[in-house]
Amino acid sequence: MRLLHTADWHIGRRLHGFDLTAEQQQAFEQIESIAQQEQVDGLIIAGDLYDRSAPAEAAVRQLNQMLQQLNLTDKLPIYAISGNHDSSVRLATGTPWFPQTNFYLYTDLQQAFTPIEVADTQIFLLPYFEPFAAQQYFHDESLQHLDQAVAAVITQMKTLFTPGKRHILVAHFFVSGSLQTDSETQLTVGGLAAVPLDLLADFDYVALGHLHGKDALQAQNACYSGSPVKFSLSEAKQNKGVYIIDTETLTRTFHPLTPLRDVQQITASFAELTNPQFYQAQKQDDYIGVTLTDKKPIPNVLTQLRQLYPNLISLTRAEGFEAQFAYQGENGQQLRHKDPLELLADFYEQVAQEELTDQQRQWAAAALKIANKEEQ
Template sequence: MRFLHTADWHIGKKLHGYDLLTEQRDAYRQIKAIALQERVDAVVIAGDLYDRALPSEAAVTALDDMLVDLNRRQQLPILAISGNHDSGVRLGYGRQWFASTAFYLKTTVAEGLQPVVMGDTQFFLLPYFEPFAVRQLFDDESIRTEAQAMERLVAAMKEKFDPDKKHVLVAHFFAAGSHHSDSETQVQVGGLNAVPVDLLRDFDYVALGHLHRKEALQHEPTIKYSGSPLKFSTSEAEDTKGVWIVDTDTTPVTVTFKPLTPLHDLVVLEDSFATLLDREHDFPVTADDFIAINLTDTAPIPNVMQRLKERFPKIIELHRVNPLEVALPDLPPERLQADPFALMTDFFSQTTKHALNDQQTRWAQQALQQAMKEDAQ
């Protein structure tokens, strides 16, 4: 059995107000191409197909196009679960007849206990869950945490293990030892949702969703997050996105990473304002890339964002990496009676470590004159 493991598509997500459907459609085309090139027997999507429980019409149309293309046109079986961003009820509408075309979509915990058998492999499709759902399923009030719930679920799954087949868990949660990135929704309270990876050792492979970086469990050879197909935050700017190809014909299973190339990248640039605006200075970005800027200047820059956008139209973040921490001296009473313009220029110099330039001096004088005029009225 050979399958492709992906997750966290988050169809409909926006990046600081920018629509990502074009980038998401391109990532899907690459995933499909890899699936066909690798001649996989199925595609696993480990949750968070949508970015929100109430997706937009455009997001619904986009995901529908992808799933119809993958399952009906390419005739690839799909094994999918709902994640914490999905509405299980809405996403799962129609799942009873989806299986007629080998599209297995599970959105309830009880469904996760019944394996889907394909070739030499049993797939247990466990959607995102809260502990109370498992507590109700087993009528056991002692189940209070994700770890306790998962221990009970794994025990029930193992009762269904066929010893002549491989066993794959598809799930959506935070596994102990993994790390969040900034674009993920924090769903744990006091760390209660961390599932120890030791609970998962009896599976030949665990296809996880929820964390957006494949490196989240990089030391686990057969327990993997696929990560998201796109970069959703600056903390992922240096990541290589992609999918896993899993072959269960070997013992242990063989796992190979296949990278995706971003249509429009997310890049962090750190430099001075003058260098960033210098057209002679080449940066490895395009006009359509999403840019986060770490500005090294300490002096105030009028209209800084607007001026930077003239060169980098899609700025999503702007930070100053050298903020000044200035302790202003206490002014003696006689100094408080000084000329307002002198006080202002002193304050400016103390806080910025720079003197006013000619243009700033003119602005300050005009503002002061206007303020004094308004006071006189």
């Protein structure tokens, strides 16, 4: 069997307010093309089909069209699970008749114990769940943490293994040893944490979702496909794509996707950014995060840069607040005993590289006087 492994579509996602519908549609069309060219026997989607539990109507319509294209038009089997961004209840709508077209979408823990038998392979679909669901299923309140719950789940799954067949697990969680970016929700609430990699050792392949980079985990039998679209500046250097898995040889091949608009981080001075030779060499249609190296304030800097970089998504200073105060040599207690106006003057001088004017000092003193009266 040959399977395409993808995950974390996050349909409905926005990037700093910018609509990513076109980017997600273009990535989907590439995934469909790869599936056809590689003549795969099915697609794995390892969770987070939507970006939120209550997706907008446009997002629902877009995902429905994608799934219908793959399953009903292209006649490709789909093996999918719900992720932590999905609403399992909403996503489960229609699932009773999905298997009639070889569309398997598991959204409830108990479904994980019904493996899908295909040719030489058993596919176990494990949707995202919290420990409480495992406590209820196993009638065991000692399953307080995710690693304990997953251990119980996998122990039962292994009793269902058919000897001589390949065993594939599709799951959506954080595996210990993985690398994370700031666009991914950490599973730390309510006792949720990392799943030890050794719990997955008995599966021939584990198709993971949740982390958006394909290199987040280096393991022989498990990997993240990563998201098909970049969702934050922290993903700017990631190569997006999908994996093709061969269950006979247990080899996986990465197929890259070309972004409609890329995400890039630029660190430069305002003079460089506004130099025609510099900005004309950039892909100005990309989503760009700028880190300014200038030390002095620049009037209307955001407005001026947006005229040259219309998809500017972030503007920061190379030397931020924390960096500015890191070398002052004063501890918190010393700072608390300093006069507020003195602190303000120090801070302004470090950020603006110039002293407060007399007028600014008068404004600050007046504001402080009002604040002190309100506290009394």
